[in-house]
Amino acid sequence: MQGKASDIIRQKLIDNGGSVQIFSLRGNPIYVTLSADRQHFDSPQLPPRKNESFAIFDCVTDLLDQTGGKARKGNGRNHKLGEAGCETDTVVGYIGMTYDGHRIGESVLDPVFAVAAIMDWAGIVHNKRGFIKYTAAYKNG
Numbered sequence: 001m002q003g004k005a006s007d008i009i010r011q012k013l014i015d016n017g018g019s020v021q022i023f024s025l026r027g028n029p030i031y032v033t034l035s036a037d038r039q040h041f042d043s044p045q046l047p048p049r050k051n052e053s054f055a056i057f058d059c060v061t062d063l064l065d066q067t068g069g070k071a072r073k074g075n076g077r078n079h080k081l082g083e084a085g086c087e088t089d090t091v092v093g094y095i096g097m098t099y100d101g102h103r104i105g106e107s108v109l110d111p112v113f114a115v116a117a118i119m120d121w122a123g124i125v126h127n128k129r130g131f132i133k134y135t136a137a138y139k140n141g
Contacts, residue, residue, distance in 0.1 A: 002141030005054075008123075009118060009119070012121070025113070025117070030045045047111055062094075066089075069133055070134070072090045073090060073131060074090025074112065075090075075110065080106060081097060081103065081104055116132050125138070
C-alpha cells in the first residue's frame with residue numbers, strides 16, 4: 001500500500017487549496033474543508049462532529065485489511081451496533097465500535113456515505129452501492 005489513507009487525503013486537500021466538492025453515489029454534493037491546523041477536516045454532510053480526525057480513514061483501511069480489501073457499508077441509521085445491517089464487520093459498525101467507541105446494542109452515527117465518497121475521490125477505494133473495496137492502485141501501490 002502506498003501510505004496511510006489519512007495522509008493521502010490530507011495531502012489531497014492541501015493540494016486542492018484546503019477545500020473540495022465531491023459527489024455521493026446519488027450525485028449529491030459533499031463539501032470537505034481542511035482545518036487551519038491541517039490535522040482535521042469538516043464536512044456539513046457528516047454527522048454533527050466538529051473537526052473530524054483524519055484517523056477515521058485509517059479506521060476504514062484497518063477494516064478493509066481484515067476483510068480482504070472489501071467490506072459492506074452497513075446501515076447505522078436504522079440499526080444499532082451489532083444488529084443485522086450494522087454488524088461490526090461493516091464500515092459503519094466498525095467505525096462506530098473502533099473509532100467512536102460504541103458498544104454492541106448502542107446507536108451509532110452513520111458517516112459512511114461521505115467517508116466512502118472522500119476515500120473514492122482520493123483513489124483509495126471504489127465506492128459502490130452497498131460496499132467499498134480497495135482500488136488496485138492503492139492496494140498494489
